[in-house]
Amino acid sequence: xxxxxxxxxxxxxxxxxxxxxxxxxxxxxxxSESIMALTLSEKIFKSHLxxxxxxxxxxxxxxxxxxxxxxxxxxxxxxVARGKDRVFDPDKIxxxxxxxxxxxxxxxxxxxKILRDWAHRHQIKDFFDIGRNGVCHALFPEQGxxxxxxxxxxxxxxxxxxxxFGAFAAGVGTTDLEVGILKGVCAFRxxxxxxxxxxxxxxxxxxxxxxxLRIIRxxxxxxxxxxxxxxxxxxVRKMSMxxxxxxxNMAIEAGGTxxxxxxxxxxxxxxxxxxxxxxxDKKAARRDYRRWWSDRGCTYVRVIxxxxxxxxxxxxxxxxPDDVKGVSEMAGTPVDQVYIGSCTNGRLEDLRxxxxxxxxxxxxxxxxxxxxxxxxxxxxxxxxxGIIRIFMDAGFCVTNPTCGACLGMSNGVLAPGEVCASTTNxxxxxxxxxxxxxxxxxxxxxxxxxxxxxxxxxxxxxxxKLR
Amino acid sequence: MKSFGGKALFLDRSDINTDEIIPAKYLTEISKEALKAHxxxxxxxxxxxxxxxxxxxxxxxxxxxxxxxxxxxxxxVFEMNDINVVIATSFARIFRQNMFNCGMLAIELPExxxxxxxxxxxxxxxxxxxLRNDTLTISSGRGRETVPFQxxxxxxxxxxxxxxxxxxxxxx
Numbered sequence: 001x002x003x004x005x006x007x008x009x010x011x012x013x014x015x016x017x018x019x020x021x022x023x024x025x026x027x028x029x030x031x032s033e034s035i036m037a038l039t040l041s042e043k044i045f046k047s048h049l050x051x052x053x054x055x056x057x058x059x060x061x062x063x064x065x066x067x068x069x070x071x072x073x074x075x076x077x078x079x080v081a082r083g084k085d086r087v088f089d090p091d092k093i094x095x096x097x098x099x100x101x102x103x104x105x106x107x108x109x110x111x112x113k114i115l116r117d118w119a120h121r122h123q124i125k126d127f128f129d130i131g132r133n134g135v136c137h138a139l140f141p142e143q144g145x146x147x148x149x150x151x152x153x154x155x156x157x158x159x160x161x162x163x164x165f166g167a168f169a170a171g172v173g174t175t176d177l178e179v180g181i182l183k184g185v186c187a188f189r190x191x192x193x194x195x196x197x198x199x200x201x202x203x204x205x206x207x208x209x210x211x212x213l214r215i216i217r218x219x220x221x222x223x224x225x226x227x228x229x230x231x232x233x234x235x236v237r238k239m240s241m242x243x244x245x246x247x248x249n250m251a252i253e254a255g256g257t258x259x260x261x262x263x264x265x266x267x268x269x270x271x272x273x274x275x276x277x278x279x280x281d282k283k284a285a286r287r288d289y290r291r292w293w294s295d296r297g298c299t300y301v302r303v304i305x306x307x308x309x310x311x312x313x314x315x316x317x318x319x320x321p322d323d324v325k326g327v328s329e330m331a332g333t334p335v336d337q338v339y340i341g342s343c344t345n346g347r348l349e350d351l352r353x354x355x356x357x358x359x360x361x362x363x364x365x366x367x368x369x370x371x372x373x374x375x376x377x378x379x380x381x382x383x384x385x386g387i388i389r390i391f392m393d394a395g396f397c398v399t400n401p402t403c404g405a406c407l408g409m410s411n412g413v414l415a416p417g418e419v420c421a422s423t424t425n426x427x428x429x430x431x432x433x434x435x436x437x438x439x440x441x442x443x444x445x446x447x448x449x450x451x452x453x454x455x456x457x458x459x460x461x462x463x464x465k466l467r
Numbered sequence: 468m469k470s471f472g473g474k475a476l477f478l479d480r481s482d483i484n485t486d487e488i489i490p491a492k493y494l495t496e497i498s499k500e501a502l503k504a505h506x507x508x509x510x511x512x513x514x515x516x517x518x519x520x521x522x523x524x525x526x527x528x529x530x531x532x533x534x535x536x537x538x539x540x541x542x543x544v545f546e547m548n549d550i551n552v553v554i555a556t557s558f559a560r561i562f563r564q565n566m567f568n569c570g571m572l573a574i575e576l577p578e579x580x581x582x583x584x585x586x587x588x589x590x591x592x593x594x595x596x597x598l599r600n601d602t603l604t605i606s607s608g609r610g611r612e613t614v615p616f617q618x619x620x621x622x623x624x625x626x627x628x629x630x631x632x633x634x635x636x637x638x639x
Binding site: 182 | 482484486487490491492494495496497498499509511530531534535536537538539542557558559560561564565568569619620621624630631632635636638639
């Protein structure tokens with residue numbers, strides 16, 4: 001017998017931020033002994049299990065090991081020092097220079113060089129250097145490297161993004177990465193699954209970012225530790241892959257090991273250029289992906305129902321990603337910089353949303369606007385659609401694809417006392433520069449905030465049509 | 468195996484993130500040694516020169532320690548400062564795994580046991596960790612107490628192997 005803890009979050013009224021909680025305890029039907037109902041994450045663990053060295057510890061075969069220049073060079077140096085400068089499979093290793101690019105100083109140039117030399121030495125063909133490089137969690141999905149049912153690791157906490165494709169994708173440290181590179185395995189305590197059902201009608205001005213901020217407020221920054229967060233419900237079913245990536249990207253901000261979505265027709269459409277030779281048609285691919293879906297009767301450690309009808313845009317106020325408020329509570333707060341980009345919200349959909357609010361307008365003279373399209377393809381597509389022009393006409397600085405500003409490494413570091421309205425994922429004290437304050441928000445809130453020079457509510461602005 | 472224990476550094480806050488433990492601007496370093504001077508640099512209220520901070524070997528803290536970025540630079544900066552044990556109410560998963568992967572200890576204790584340890588925060592507290600029987604003993608001007616702890620068998624094996632690379636290399 002399984003006990004579900006189900007929590008429903010329903011708005012009490014349009015524009016109100018106080019929500020009503022109705023906690024139910026449901027006792028599910030007896031579990032059938034013959035059929036073991038599994039969650040998507042459990043199915044992946046079962047299919048990738050290499051070893052269980054101790055009860056509760058599962059060593060998995062890894063399908064994709066992703067590397068960037070910040071956390072990989074020390075692993076490479078250690079492998080060299082151990083006389084084990086090898087890779088388990090060069091085709092399963094994907095490499096990008098993305099955090100500080102182009103290099104800003106000797107140290108970052110060295111990091112790039114160590115990664116570049118290593119990739120060449122081991123004939124890793126999927127290596128993305130200047131000109132082809134972009135933010136890892138936007139670039140690698142765009143290249144078609146992630147498939148439903150995959151296991152993915154990277155020395156980067158936002159690896160959970162790739163769960164949007166129905167993969168188990170976990171951020172790891174450099175040592176896990178090093179073993180991944182050498183042996184193609186990684187050890188985990190098998191995570192439990194938290195299910196979030198997002199239903200209702202998404203209001204104008206509300207996007208995936210608002211929904212995930214609202215969820216993190218509910219879960220808190222540690223509520224999903226050692227858990228996978230499974231996103232379900234009507235709203236998620238209709239979401240683009242970009243929006244699903246935004247949801248899954250911030251699973252780590254609630255402590256989650258991976259975000260995860262059921263791979264469906266929208267997943268197939270996104271992946272079709274890469275999988276069309278594997279299936280006779282899209283329908284066959286959809287049917288095949290269906291096997292990964294969480295089974296009816298599987299076990300969730302917690303279920304949360306969220307009705308987004310009437311929800312207002314969300315924004316963070318303090319130094320933790322669960323310090324979340326409705327935008328109306330924060331409206332009028334002056335900002336010095338607006339940043340649109342990152343693995344959370346630097347995709348074409350995000351740039352398009354912001355551009356709809358910015359078209360034909362200019363940002364407040366007191367504000368520095370920075371936009372960083374997350375990959376060269378996004379940059380090129382945004383250019384083709386006239387979006388880059390809209391940003392530039394509005395007074396934004398358009399930077400090359402890079403993670404730089406999000407973690408205060410380059411391309412938009414704050415001075416002490418400055419405030420940044422940002423579409424990124426972390427508002428930690430000093431995150432974008434020592435002494436700086438970060439408010440996390442959607443591209444829509446960021447765009448109208450740039451227009452006003454202070455935090456503003458996109459519901460009060462008209463969206464322009466783009467070509 | 469390394470020895471674990473020594474002077475305790477108390478960090479009385481929950482949700483201390485790895486940006487606070489080692490800010491991102493130092494992630495351009497490619498040696499662990501270069502991190503040494505920057506331990507807890509962005510943690511508000513922490514003074515590395517204060518007498519209670521100097522010579523610490525063990526960190527005692529609250530819930531969700533090491534949340535945020537996956538950077539293993541966080542355990543490394545502790546290692547470079549001769550701290551190889553963190554005792555907390557709970558850890559963020561990646562930080563916890565990084566500690567064990569480096570052959571260091573991340574010990575979780577219930578909230579009341581952590582509060583008990585905090586009562587010894589008089590600037591002289593020492594923690595001795597005994598891995599043979601999974602206990603730790605804190606002693607200070609306020610007395611001496613022994614607390615049992617549990618760590619997963621796998622995590623203990625990593626500590627005994629000196630880390631995950633050696634363990635995995637021997638086994639897979």
